Amino acid sequence: MLVEALEHAGKAGLAMFAMRGKEYLTxxxxxxxxxxVRTMHFADEVRDPRIEVGDLPEKVKLSPKEVETAEQLIGxxxxxxxxxQWHDTYExxxxxxxxxxxxxxxxxxxxxxxxxxxxxxxxxDALRRSLESARKGEPAGEAEKKPQARARRxxxxxxxxxxxxxxxxxxxxxxxxxxxxxxxxQLSQLTRAELYQRAADLDIPHRSTMNRDExxxxxxxxxxxxxxx
Numbered sequence: 001m002l003v004e005a006l007e008h009a010g011k012a013g014l015a016m017f018a019m020r021g022k023e024y025l026t027x028x029x030x031x032x033x034x035x036x037v038r039t040m041h042f043a044d045e046v047r048d049p050r051i052e053v054g055d056l057p058e059k060v061k062l063s064p065k066e067v068e069t070a071e072q073l074i075g076x077x078x079x080x081x082x083x084x085q086w087h088d089t090y091e092x093x094x095x096x097x098x099x100x101x102x103x104x105x106x107x108x109x110x111x112x113x114x115x116x117x118x119x120x121x122x123x124x125d126a127l128r129r130s131l132e133s134a135r136k137g138e139p140a141g142e143a144e145k146k147p148q149a150r151a152r153r154x155x156x157x158x159x160x161x162x163x164x165x166x167x168x169x170x171x172x173x174x175x176x177x178x179x180x181x182x183x184x185x186q187l188s189q190l191t192r193a194e195l196y197q198r199a200a201d202l203d204i205p206h207r208s209t210m211n212r213d214e215x216x217x218x219x220x221x222x223x224x225x226x227x228x229x
Contacts, residue, residue: 006030069127076134079193082200089206113214134191187216195219 006012006029013028015037025040050056100107187195195215199207204218 003030003033003035006035063124066124066127069124069131073127073131073134076131077191077193079196085200086208087205089209092205113211187219190216 015026015028017024017026025042026037027040029036029038097107190198192212192215195212196207198219199210199215199222202219202222204222207215207218210218
């Protein structure tokens with residue numbers, strides 16, 4: 001009766017209970033045919049962060065164009081919500097640590113990847129570059145790297161001069177070595193959302209905590225064949 005009455009009235013009850021030496025204020029609501037208890041804060045626990053923390057940055061005035069560009073970028077990077085793709089990575093690492101200990105394997109402690117410098121000077125310019133990169137399906141900053149890569153190419157030999165390439169020295173057409181560069185180029189052209197989807201398909205652990213470069217690194221290593229033991 002109380003479940004149906006609370007749901008029909010659209011109201012919640014208030015209750016107090018004690019647990020582990022602390023008293024809690026709760027709201028009792030009707031949800032999915034059950035009474036659901038949600039803990040709340042007492043009045044003295046609700047504080048204004050700008051009063052408690054005096055050195056918070058002031059609110060920046062943004063132009064409508066900046067907000068629109070940011071919203072477009074968010075929309076292009078959005079993915080469908082799949083709760084099964086999110087895991088308690090801390091618990092998984094603890095379980096692995098215990099398994100390695102029991103198996104007598106050596107445990108390596110990693111400090112994690114070093115933070116990358118953003119070098120953001122103009123927010124609007126950074127948003128615009130990120131938006132253009134997302135439309136092209138390539139990571140931000142890739143467009144800036146391409147002119148430098150072209151500049152490092154050796155100049156073509158002038159007409160009438162002899163080439164010192166492998167073809168001139170041996171009289172045979174040089175054979176390109178097989179590398180995984182093609183696969184790396186393909187991954188480097190994907191957005192973080194696309195890399196994350198591939199990592200989910202391969203069930204790569206801890207993918208939800210990885211940035212774009214870490215996802216690409218994990219996918220490259222997952223594609224490499226393992227040596228037979």
